Amino acid sequence: MTTETSTSHPVGHGSHGQGPDAPHPAKARANKKRNRPAWLTGSLVAVWTIVVAFPLYFLVTTSLRQQGGYIVDGPLALPWPITFQNYFDVLNSQFMRYFVNNIIVTVGAVSLSVVFALFASYAIVRSRSKLLRRFFYFMLLGLAIPAQAVIIPLYLIINELHLYDTLWAIILPAAAFGLPLAILVLVGSLRDIPGELYESMELDGATPWVAFRQLVIPLSRPAISTVTIYLALGAWNGFLFPLVLTQSEDVRVLTLGLWDFQTQFGVNIPGLTAAVTLSLIPLVVLYLFGRKQLLSGLTAGFSK
Incomplete structure (x- = not known):
């Protein structure tokens, strides 16, 4: 007596025999494109941050300098020595x-x-x-x-x-x-x-x-x-x-x-x-x- 044994094989979805949990090719490409770093956006944000931060840097650092040091060292030099006399003069005016x-x-x-x-x-x-x-x-x-x-x-x-x-x-x-x-x-x-x-x-x-x-x-x-x-x-x-x-x-x-x-x-x-x-x-x-x-x-x- 011969016993026939049928072996079941998983049936693939799609023409390429993908498993049931495999993502669709179009969806996979979309996800890959979505996860790609946005270099252009990041660069523009960085440039805009520098444009906005530079005037604030100039205001704060210059306000902590002496008038003589500002004229001699130039406007972009670091404030050294640091002085708060400018703020006292402003508040006393x-x-x-x-x-x-x-x-x-x-x-x-x-x-x-x-x-x-x-x-x-x-x-x-x-x-x-x-x-x-x-x-x-x-x-x-x-x-x-x-x-x-x-x-x-x-x-x-x-x-x-x-x-x-x-x-x-x-x-x-x-x-x-x-x-x-x-x-x-x-x-x-x-x-x-x-x-x-x-x-x-x-x-x-x-x-x-x-x-x-x-x-x-x-x-x-x-x-x-x-x-x-x-x-x-x-x-x-x-x-x-x-x-x-x-x-x-x-x-x-x-x-x-x-x-x-x-x-x-x-x-x-x-x-x-x-x-x-x-x-x-x-x-x-x-x-x-x-x-x-x-x-x-x-x-x-x-x-x-």
């Missing part, structure tokens, strides 16, 4: 007065822009009025108008309002020129809020003000943070409005206060860089606390 004025101008301009832009954006998104839609397009025209083009009419208006040589002469124009960008970003963010959330709050008896306070503001925090950081950068570093619309030393801001380091014998570069380094601290702190909201706010409004 009118720097703190200019610093406080800069804070007042920045906080005032950013607050006005964000508050008005938030109310205007809420009205534009929730209202079906064609007039508000045209108002939105009209506000966007402000992005194409540079401040230099309207500085003379603005100077006359500030004079007529008896605001010349006051901090309000800087705050109001800075807030007005920040409105178009703030409205553009906030409108995009508010449009991402589902309409069902508004309808749900209306069914619960919430008024538009309650919906604005309990729904719109919490969900718009990333966009608000983004707008706040960008407007703060512009207001903090503003030069044209303080130069044209103010005159006395009591209302001078940091961008004009840096002229104090220019003497009849030249410019005190180490002292100037020390003042610039101190003026950068609030912006760095603002970015460190708001960088997550800034990154998320930059993508607001692009999902639709």
